Amino acid sequence: MIGKQLFLTSPAVIAGALVDGRENYLTLGGCGGLSLTPPLLYITLNKSHYTNSGIKENGYFSVNLPSTDMTVKTDYVGLVSGRDTDKSAVFTSFYGDIKKAPMIEECTVNILCKIYKTIDLPHNEVFIGEVEETYVNADCLDSKVPDMKKINPMILAAGKYWGLGDIVGVAFKDGRALIKN
Numbered sequence: 001m002i003g004k005q006l007f008l009t010s011p012a013v014i015a016g017a018l019v020d021g022r023e024n025y026l027t028l029g030g031c032g033g034l035s036l037t038p039p040l041l042y043i044t045l046n047k048s049h050y051t052n053s054g055i056k057e058n059g060y061f062s063v064n065l066p067s068t069d070m071t072v073k074t075d076y077v078g079l080v081s082g083r084d085t086d087k088s089a090v091f092t093s094f095y096g097d098i099k100k101a102p103m104i105e106e107c108t109v110n111i112l113c114k115i116y117k118t119i120d121l122p123h124n125e126v127f128i129g130e131v132e133e134t135y136v137n138a139d140c141l142d143s144k145v146p147d148m149k150k151i152n153p154m155i156l157a158a159g160k161y162w163g164l165g166d167i168v169g170v171a172f173k174d175g176r177a178l179i180k181n
Helices: 050-058 068-079 173-177
Strands: 013-019 022-028 032-037 039-046 059-065 111-121 122-137 153-159 160-163
Touching: 013 039, 013 050, 022 050, 022 068, 039 050, 039 059, 039 111, 039 153, 050 059, 050 111, 059 122, 068 153, 068 160
Parallel strands: none
Antiparallel strands: 013 022, 013 059, 032 039, 039 122, 059 111, 111 122, 153 160
């Protein structure tokens, strides 16, 4: 047996929220998509995090995808608490049309979510958000489609940050070769 942490693999993201009127950021390893209609995604935060109160207070949060060249700052905002440290100046913040949660200009992808549902777990809270606004840096698009190589996201697995590898297949297409007519 090698341990339970290896299973917990996800994109490394930075959640953004206004907490007591101040921009705050927190690195998370628990984030993913849930639905396309409506477009829903989730983030998981330990109940002790300062950011939770801002998400609940404003009803919004942002999910920001840092590229691999942002590893040090990404790790830093996950190490220090907004209760003790003002993290608002670590990144350049911006707001979309809905001014309820800050997003990070240095990140290649930014997603603003409105709380759809909150799930209370023993040690964590899962915030399910409906996607309200999405921004992708223009230089990360290929024919108006996000290019993951250009986005260059980080993956959090086994306590380490990883870069994205090469494309190994096409979802919902490659397996069709095994479907019998």
